[in-house]
Amino acid sequence: MENPPHLILHSQKDPPAYSEDGVDLTLIRWMLSLTPTERLNVLQQNMLSIVRLKHAGIRAADY
Amino acid sequence: MQESVPQIIEILRVLDDRQVKFIIVGGVCAVLHGAPITTFDLDLVHSRAPDNLNCLVKALIDLDAYYRGHLKRIKPDIESLASPGHHLLMTRFGPLDLLGTIEKNLGYANLIGHSEEIQIENLQLRILSLEHLIEIKEQTFREKDRLILPVLKHTLQEREKNKKK
Numbered sequence: 001m002e003n004p005p006h007l008i009l010h011s012q013k014d015p016p017a018y019s020e021d022g023v024d025l026t027l028i029r030w031m032l033s034l035t036p037t038e039r040l041n042v043l044q045q046n047m048l049s050i051v052r053l054k055h056a057g058i059r060a061a062d063y
Numbered sequence: 064m065q066e067s068v069p070q071i072i073e074i075l076r077v078l079d080d081r082q083v084k085f086i087i088v089g090g091v092c093a094v095l096h097g098a099p100i101t102t103f104d105l106d107l108v109h110s111r112a113p114d115n116l117n118c119l120v121k122a123l124i125d126l127d128a129y130y131r132g133h134l135k136r137i138k139p140d141i142e143s144l145a146s147p148g149h150h151l152l153m154t155r156f157g158p159l160d161l162l163g164t165i166e167k168n169l170g171y172a173n174l175i176g177h178s179e180e181i182q183i184e185n186l187q188l189r190i191l192s193l194e195h196l197i198e199i200k201e202q203t204f205r206e207k208d209r210l211i212l213p214v215l216k217h218t219l220q221e222r223e224k225n226k227k228k
Contacts, residue, residue, distance in 0.1 A: 023217045027099035032221055036095045036181045040072060043094045046101045047068045 069157025071105050072184065074126065077156075079186050081122035084110040086178045087190040088165060088199075093211065095181060096193040098218040100211055104158040108191075109144070110171040111163060116141045119161075126154035166199045193219050 017026050031039055071091060078085060087095065090102025109119055120141055129136045131153045139150055139161070147163040147170065164170045177195035181188055191199075197215050200208045 019213070019217050021213050023213050024099070025217060025221060028097065028214070028218050028221045031094075031099045032097040032218070032225060034097070037183045039094050039097060040091075040183055043091070043101065044068070044071065047103060050101070051068050 067157070069103060069105070071157070072186075073156040074105055074154060074159055075183070075186055075188060077125050078107075078119075078122050079188070081118045081125065083118045083122050084112070084115045084171065085161075085189070086171060086174050087188060088162065088174075088196065089160070090211075092190045092196055093193075093215055093218075095183075095190050096196070096215075096218060097222065098211070098214050100214055104160050106160045106162060108162045108165060108169075108171050108174055111145050111147075116144050119144060123152070123154075126156065126159070128152045128154045128159065131158065166202050169199075193222070 015025065015029075017024065019025055031042070034042065075087075085107040087106070088108055089104070089106030090100060091105050093100055094102070109115065120139070123139055129138050129152065131151045139152060144150065144161065144163070147168060149163070150161040152159045152161060165174075174191060174195070175189070177192050178189045179192055181190055193215065197212065197219060200212050200215065203209070
């Protein structure tokens with residue numbers, strides 16, 4: 001049975017996933033595929049996630 | 064207490080409505096170029112031409128801007144915004160850092176030739192070129208700036224590879 005797509009590992013034919021200094025190049029390629037508006041939306045979502053996690057951490061510490 | 068999330072596009076919209084001339088620099092500039100980093104503040108280098116300072120002060124009134132980290136609510140005025148210094152503000156849409164100049168005393172007039180226009184929603188905005196952003200980050204000794212340098216450099220490399228395809 002074939003693996004579902006999310007289980008397929010990085011093949012040697014693919015461009016490298018990481019640079020030699022450890023930068024995730026797949027994230028860069030993904031960001032470059034977006035429009036500037038979409039990139040800004042990604043940033044806004046990241047901010048929202050961080051704030052939510054921070055508040056979840058504060059609530060958890062209260063218990 | 065619920066902490067609100069900065070709304071960068073809303074700050075930019077108010078500045079655009081007031082026809083303020085500025086260049087987006089820093090982390091948001093890097094993200095708009097495609098660098099996968101996260102930042103919480105919007106850094107802008109504003110034109111310190113008298114006409115522009117008038118527009119800027121009106122925009123800052125619309126944004127309810129005041130200096131962060133002061134006990135009193137100090138509002139920015141034309142005289143202070145005309146200086147080459149940094150103005151770390153809080154607005155009703157989140158933090159906004161207005162920079163009279165950045166590394167090596169570079170102001171709006173010096174940077175405009177190293178900027179490019181982009182469109183976000185219906186706004187035409189100016190951002191510092193990725194090449195120049197890297198150059199500036201390389202000159203700084205701030206650890207947080209140096210940390211994102213490899214990401215910026217690889218973003219530039221990947222973008223150049225895409226252009227060749």
